[in-house]
Amino acid sequence: MKLSTLHRCFQGVIPSLVATADAHGLPNITYVSQIHLIDDRHVALSQQFFNKTRRNLAENPHAAAEMYDPVTFQAYRLRLRFLRSEKEGPLFDTMKLRIQAIASHTGMEGVFRLIAADVFEVTRVEKVEGFLTDAALPDAEVAPTGMRTELRGLQLVSDRINRADDLENLLAATLDALDVYFGFSNTIVLLFDEPSQRLITIACRGYGGGVGAEVALGEGLIGTVARERRVLRISGLDEGLRYGRAVRRSVINESGSVRPEVPLPGLPDAQSALVLPLLIEERLIGVLAAESRDPFAFGEWDEAYLGVIANQIALGIDRVIDDEAPAAEESAPPPRPTPPPPLRARHTLTYYRNDDTVFLDDEYLVRNVPGRILWKLLGEYKKQGRTTFTNRELRMDKSLGLPEVKDNLESRLILLRHRLREKCPNVQLTPAGRGKFTLDVAAELDLIER
Amino acid sequence: MSNPRLQEWLQPGASIIVATADAEGVPAACRGIAIAAGKEPDTLILYLPAATAHEALANIATTRRMAVAASHPLSHRTVQVKGVTRGVKLAPAADEAFVRQRWDAFAGVLDEIGLPRRILLGVAHWPAFAVEMSIEQIFDQTPGPNAGAPLA
Numbered sequence: 001m002k003l004s005t006l007h008r009c010f011q012g013v014i015p016s017l018v019a020t021a022d023a024h025g026l027p028n029i030t031y032v033s034q035i036h037l038i039d040d041r042h043v044a045l046s047q048q049f050f051n052k053t054r055r056n057l058a059e060n061p062h063a064a065a066e067m068y069d070p071v072t073f074q075a076y077r078l079r080l081r082f083l084r085s086e087k088e089g090p091l092f093d094t095m096k097l098r099i100q101a102i103a104s105h106t107g108m109e110g111v112f113r114l115i116a117a118d119v120f121e122v123t124r125v126e127k128v129e130g131f132l133t134d135a136a137l138p139d140a141e142v143a144p145t146g147m148r149t150e151l152r153g154l155q156l157v158s159d160r161i162n163r164a165d166d167l168e169n170l171l172a173a174t175l176d177a178l179d180v181y182f183g184f185s186n187t188i189v190l191l192f193d194e195p196s197q198r199l200i201t202i203a204c205r206g207y208g209g210g211v212g213a214e215v216a217l218g219e220g221l222i223g224t225v226a227r228e229r230r231v232l233r234i235s236g237l238d239e240g241l242r243y244g245r246a247v248r249r250s251v252i253n254e255s256g257s258v259r260p261e262v263p264l265p266g267l268p269d270a271q272s273a274l275v276l277p278l279l280i281e282e283r284l285i286g287v288l289a290a291e292s293r294d295p296f297a298f299g300e301w302d303e304a305y306l307g308v309i310a311n312q313i314a315l316g317i318d319r320v321i322d323d324e325a326p327a328a329e330e331s332a333p334p335p336r337p338t339p340p341p342p343l344r345a346r347h348t349l350t351y352y353r354n355d356d357t358v359f360l361d362d363e364y365l366v367r368n369v370p371g372r373i374l375w376k377l378l379g380e381y382k383k384q385g386r387t388t389f390t391n392r393e394l395r396m397d398k399s400l401g402l403p404e405v406k407d408n409l410e411s412r413l414i415l416l417r418h419r420l421r422e423k424c425p426n427v428q429l430t431p432a433g434r435g436k437f438t439l440d441v442a443a444e445l446d447l448i449e450r
Numbered sequence: 451m452s453n454p455r456l457q458e459w460l461q462p463g464a465s466i467i468v469a470t471a472d473a474e475g476v477p478a479a480c481r482g483i484a485i486a487a488g489k490e491p492d493t494l495i496l497y498l499p500a501a502t503a504h505e506a507l508a509n510i511a512t513t514r515r516m517a518v519a520a521s522h523p524l525s526h527r528t529v530q531v532k533g534v535t536r537g538v539k540l541a542p543a544a545d546e547a548f549v550r551q552r553w554d555a556f557a558g559v560l561d562e563i564g565l566p567r568r569i570l571l572g573v574a575h576w577p578a579f580a581v582e583m584s585i586e587q588i589f590d591q592t593p594g595p596n597a598g599a600p601l602a
Contacts, residue, residue: 014565019469019479019517027477027517029469029530030591052589052598064469066479073569075502077479112594130501133574271564295564 001125003040006069006076010037012098013070013236013295018045020056020063028052034236035067035078036095038119043078046095047085047116054118057082063120066128070236070295075131079124085116092117097232101224101275153181154305161316166431167410168417170316171203178309179205182302184290186270189278189313190215191286191411192226195403196368199226199287202411211418212366225275226287232275233303235295271295274306278314285314320410345426345443351375352450360424370416372400377439378427378447391435413437455588455601456494459520459529460487462555468496469517470509478505483575484552485520488582494518494531496581497541497549501574510535516583519591523559528591529601533584541580549578 009016012034021027030053036044043065047054057063061082068075086092096114103112157177164170171189178184186206190199199222201213218227225232270291278285288310290298298306350359357367358374366374373394380386391409394400402409417429426443466482483497496518498506510516514534521528541549557570588601 017467017469017479017481019471019477021469021471021475021477023475025471025473025475025513026515026532027469027471028532029467029479029517029519031467031519031521031528049595049597060475062474062476064477064479066481070565073565073573075481079476128502130574132572 001076001127003037003043003122003125006067006125007037008069008071008296009067009076010035010043011070011235011296014068014073016065016067018053018063018065020053021060022056023059025060028056032065034098035065036091036117038091041122042083042119043080043122044086044091044095044117044119046099046114047118048099048112048114057118073132075128077124077126077128078122080120081123083119083121085118087116091119093228093230097224097228097230098234100228101221101232101234104218104224105220153177154308156181157309158312161312164316164320165434167317167320168203168414168431170313170320171414174309174313174316175203175205178290182306184292184306186291188222188289189286190222190226190289191317191408192217192284193408199223200411200415202286202414211422212415221273221275222287222289225277225289226284229277229279229282229284231277231303231307232273233298233300234274235272235298237270237273237291237295269293272297274298274302276306276310278310278317280314280318285317288313346446347424347426347443348446348448349378350448350450363423365423366416366419369400369402370412370419373412374416374420375447375449376400377429378445381439381441382445382447387439387441388432389437389439391437456487456520456529456531456585458527459522460485460494462552463522463559464520465523465556465559466496467519467521468498468506470506471513471515472509473512478509480506482518483578484549485518486548490584492585493536494583494585496583497545497552497578498581499574500540500577500579503579507538507579510538510581516581518583521591523563526593528593528597530589530591531583531585531587532589533586536582536584538579538581541578545578545580546576549576 015031015033016035017029018032019027019029030051032045034046036046038044063080063082065078065080066075067078092114095117099112099114157174160173160177161170164173175187175189178187188204188207188210189202191202192199197217199215199217201211204210215223217223221232221234271293272295273289273291275287275289277287288306290306292298348361349365351357351371352359355367356371358365358371376397376399377389394409395402395407413429420427420429426441427445428440430438430440432438466485468480468482469477471477480498480503483499485497486495488494516535517530517532519528519530553575554571557567560570561567590599590601591597
């Protein structure tokens, strides 16, 4: 029996058992959240604490594992011989990322971490005959993925990315295509804001909102992927988080307090996630995250083609942001502005200078650069009655604090448009040709600066 | 008579796993079905499925050494008991209801976290062997920096 045929057992959905014995033959049993498949003769276990299993392996290299198919619950037993501990290299880095992400998410970074990847030779693998009775379900084979369909989907996604003329269209078209052609219905794109070292949700699909949500670099699954610039594919997310929370409770009992858990920015009951850094060479553009309630939603094949799409998105974002350069801004004629509807509502907008925050009628609206942009636009609207603005004039305005290079102005305007759409339908930003937009106000506005 | 340190894990719903080793010190792992307090102080009864426990039974016939861990799947709170076997017998029919009820409770817990109960109930769990074990050591094995510490 080849180990690679048991790939579902290696996804970490159901914990495996590992038995060891000391030099005198005294046995020990423990759960491991995931056995890592290296090749058909080797597996690896994560070493996170210097525990009894580690001490036994130092005395006696023999070990045994029992693992379970998460679809059928069929058991398989492996006879193992410990070979070595790896503390660096590709295997270590791959195993480390999952643990780091779970640890970071549960506020346990530094408490549970990968000490080493323990590599074993598999000397025997066998199906546990009689483990399932005749009444149990037969092996359910997961339908093979249709490479041809997905390659066609890849071409269509790529085509949409190439044709998008601004960032908002690019992201909307890409996430739509991922849903339609690949069935990824819960996806998020976050852009990296270098000055604040945070990732800001700029587009999402399947969540009913969420644009503007932020994650710090290194925080949770998404922040860890961004910091490490490596792809993370997790099955059995729920089980991994339960394990992290068990460690967390244990540490709280010991030391009293720990950092709060990071809320997942997506589905509260996600079972699997695929998180990819958006990179151009080593430069971090952002993160693409897909998640699912299906624990087997993402396999190696998904990781491969979503990796191609992530590269395309990164290049596409870079392209449309470059296209926003001042020279291009005069190219499109501005459409005729729509006359605003009669003013009925009245809103008070308050800008707090100390933290660049704008509140709408005592409710938080937006902050930082998008907040400063909004305040500038509203100020000029009130003083001069202006309703048409250009990206160029925003770039020239030093008071907005945009970086000289790669200012991500387009992404900040998208964020602002989304926040206004969600929170203040009476004040809208409407694109009016490349590099231009209008401020559409359908209410009386009182502006207060504090 | 049950050991007071084990009370929490003698309740229905726990996951039971077992290690044994042969005379050469080569370990084996298998899943248990249930544990119960033994009649003597500091003893417990471990139920192993007859269909899949051959290797464990062969090992304890020669070395008598066992390690049994009981864990709550929702919280990962885990305890490990080490000791020697006092005797092994085919579990009597009078124990069948208890064994089935414990496995059903475990299946119910896993059902809560997404593994359908019907799949667990397809796992062979009766007939079973009843292994009486003397408890020598008890360890906290809840994941974390204190895993492996003797249970006070």
